[in-house]
Amino acid sequence: MIRVLDARFLKTAVEPDGYPQPDRPEIAFVGRSNVGKSSMINALAGRNKLVRVSNTPGRTRTLNFFDVDLDVDGSRVLPRLVDLPGYGFAKAPKTEKKEWERMISRYLESRSVLKVVVAIVDAEVGPTPEDLSTLGYLVDSVPRVLLVATKIDRLPKAKRKPRIQELARITRLPEAAVVPFSATLKLGVDEVWESLTPQLSMNPGG
Ligand code: GDP
Numbered sequence: 001m002i003r004v005l006d007a008r009f010l011k012t013a014v015e016p017d018g019y020p021q022p023d024r025p026e027i028a029f030v031g032r033s034n035v036g037k038s039s040m041i042n043a044l045a046g047r048n049k050l051v052r053v054s055n056t057p058g059r060t061r062t063l064n065f066f067d068v069d070l071d072v073d074g075s076r077v078l079p080r081l082v083d084l085p086g087y088g089f090a091k092a093p094k095t096e097k098k099e100w101e102r103m104i105s106r107y108l109e110s111r112s113v114l115k116v117v118v119a120i121v122d123a124e125v126g127p128t129p130e131d132l133s134t135l136g137y138l139v140d141s142v143p144r145v146l147l148v149a150t151k152i153d154r155l156p157k158a159k160r161k162p163r164i165q166e167l168a169r170i171t172r173l174p175e176a177a178v179v180p181f182s183a184t185l186k187l188g189v190d191e192v193w194e195s196l197t198p199q200l201s202m203n204p205g206g
Pocket residue numbers: 031032033034035036037038039040086150151152153154181182183184185
C-alpha cells in the first residue's frame with residue numbers, strides 16, 4: 001500500500017544553477033497547458049493546492065520542485081516531483097517557445113537523478129501533434145516514460161479501455177506504460193504511484 005506522509009513545495013528554478021541538490025530521485029511531469037497536470041500532481045500528493053501555491057499565473061515560467069514523502073508497504077520512499085511548464089500555447093511568441101524548449105531539454109538531458117518522465121495526454125481529446133512530437137523526443141532522451149491519460153472521467157466506462165489500447169498503439173508504448181487517470185474522481189492515483197515507485201532507486205543502474 002502507498003500512503004503520502006508529507007508533500008511540500010521546495011523551490012523554483014530556471015537554470016541548472018538553481019536546481020536543488022540532486023539528493024532525491026526525480027519524477028518530471030510534462031504536458032500541454034491545461035491538460036490537467038497541476039490537478040494530477042495535487043491528486044498524487046493528496047493535496048488540493050500544492051501546485052497552484054507556487055504557480056502564480058503571469059509570472060515567468062519555471063521548473064517547480066516538490067518533495068513527497070511516501071510510505072510504500074512500510075518503507076520510506078522519498079521522490080521529488082518536478083513540474084515542467086506546459087507547452088502548446090498557440091499564441092506564445094516564437095522566442096518564448098524556444099526558451100521553453102531550452103529550459104526543458106537542458107533539465108531532461110542533464111539531470112542525473114531524473115528517473116522517469118510522466119507524459120500527460122487528455123484521454124478525451126487524444127494525443128495532439130505536439131503531444132506526439134514531445135513523446136517521440138522523450139522516448140529518445142530520458143530513461144523512462146510513463147504515459148498518463150487524464151480526464152478519463154469524461155469518457156463513458158465502456159470506452160476507457162479501448163482508448164488506452166489505442167493510445168498505446170499510436171505511441172508504440174507497451175499497454176502497461178499507459179495509465180488511465182482522473183484527478184476529479186481520484187482514479188489511477190494508486191496505479192500511477194505503483195508504476196513510478198519501483199523506478200526510483202538511487203543506485204547507479206538500479
Ligand atoms: P494544467 O494547466 O495542465 O496544470 O491543468 P489544470 O490541472 O490546471 O487543469 C486544467 C482544467 O482541467 C481545469 O479546469 C481542471 O479543473 C480540469 N481538469 C483537470 N483534471 C481533470 C480531470 O481529471 N477530469 C476533468 N473532468 N477535468 C479535469
